Amino acid sequence: xxxxxxxxxxxxxxxxxxxxxxxxxxxxxxxxxxxxxxxxxxxxxxxxxxxxxxxxxxxxxxxxxxxxxxxxxxxxxxxxxxxxxxxxxxxxxxxxxxxxxxxxxxxxxxxxxxxxxxxxxxxxxxxxxxxxxxxx
Amino acid sequence: xxxxxxxxxxxxxxxxxxxxxxxxxxxxxxxxxxxxxxxxxxxxxxxxxxxxxxxxxxxxxxxxxxxxxxxxxxxxxxxxxxxxxxxxxxxxxxxxxxxxxxxxxxxxxxxxxxxxxxxxxxxxxxxxxx
Numbered sequence: 715x716x717x718x719x720x721x722x723x724x725x726x727x728x729x730x731x732x733x734x735x736x737x738x739x740x741x742x743x744x745x746x747x748x749x750x751x752x753x754x755x756x757x758x759x760x761x762x763x764x765x766x767x768x769x770x771x772x773x774x775x776x777x778x779x780x781x782x783x784x785x786x787x788x789x790x791x792x793x794x795x796x797x798x799x800x801x802x803x804x805x806x807x808x809x810x811x812x813x814x815x816x817x818x819x820x821x822x823x824x825x826x827x828x829x830x831x832x833x834x835x836x837x838x839x840x841x842x843x844x845x846x847x848x849x850x
Numbered sequence: 851x852x853x854x855x856x857x858x859x860x861x862x863x864x865x866x867x868x869x870x871x872x873x874x875x876x877x878x879x880x881x882x883x884x885x886x887x888x889x890x891x892x893x894x895x896x897x898x899x900x901x902x903x904x905x906x907x908x909x910x911x912x913x914x915x916x917x918x919x920x921x922x923x924x925x926x927x928x929x930x931x932x933x934x935x936x937x938x939x940x941x942x943x944x945x946x947x948x949x950x951x952x953x954x955x956x957x958x959x960x961x962x963x964x965x966x967x968x969x970x971x972x973x974x975x976x977x978x979x980x
Contacts, residue, residue: 716862720858720861721859722857724854724916724975726855726881726977728852729881729884730885734854736916740949745865748862748865749866750860785872787874799953801940801942802932804940805956806932806942806956807953807955808956808957809954812876813954814952815953816951817943817951817953818951820930820943845862845865
């Protein structure tokens with residue numbers, strides 16, 4: 715089994731009276747499936763592209779081990795070429811060109827939703843990946 | 851207006867034949883609101899979930915959300931739910947102890963939270979522009 719390590723740094727020196735400096739590292743040692751790929755997104759708001767089907771990743775309902783981690787990055791250099799991440803009927807995230815996100819997807823319910831995406835400009839490139847433990 | 855930087859490093863050397871290494875830094879120079887706080891999450895069911903961030907406060911504002919379950923016990927889960935304008939709710943993130951999430955908010959739903967074990971501590975923040 716493989717180890718996936720992520721580290722997030724958040725910094726701001728001028729938003730508050732004191733500076734913000736957060737550094738969080740998460741190392742996940744039981745990964746057996748996953749990877750990163752680049753994909754042109756041609757889906758639209760009315761017809762989004764399905765990236766990750768919940769049924770393919772769902773196994774251990776209610777188990778802490780059923781987690782799937784998702785990574786997305788809009789690689790476009792134009793900030794107004796948006797890519798939306800949709801779960802169910804809700805656009806949970808809006809990635810401007812160059813922006814990234816990372817989230818542990820809740821796949822623990824058998825009724826959970828697929829991950830879909832759509833772009834405001836057809837052909838915008840999305841780098842994305844999913845990582846999961848054995849059995850998922 | 852303030853500057854905010856968020857940087858993600860993603861590495862894996864033993865999943866594929868080649869290693870994975872991705873590093874991305876996002877910088878925003880127009881942040882006007884935000885901060886990070888630590889909060890004990892009391893509700894333990896989705897039906898009783900607490901409103902964390904209200905869509906009405908952020909409509910049409912670029913906003914960035916940080917969430918971290920600070921517990922050291924990985925079994926103490928925190929669930930993050932979407933609430934659409936019609937009031938429909940759905941879990942979409944599950945944070946084990948020690949896990950975090952970062953995403954640019956889609957501005958189409960409010961965000962609620964509940965915990966598997968009451969009083970699990972969530973560190974969270976939302977940064978936005980006018």
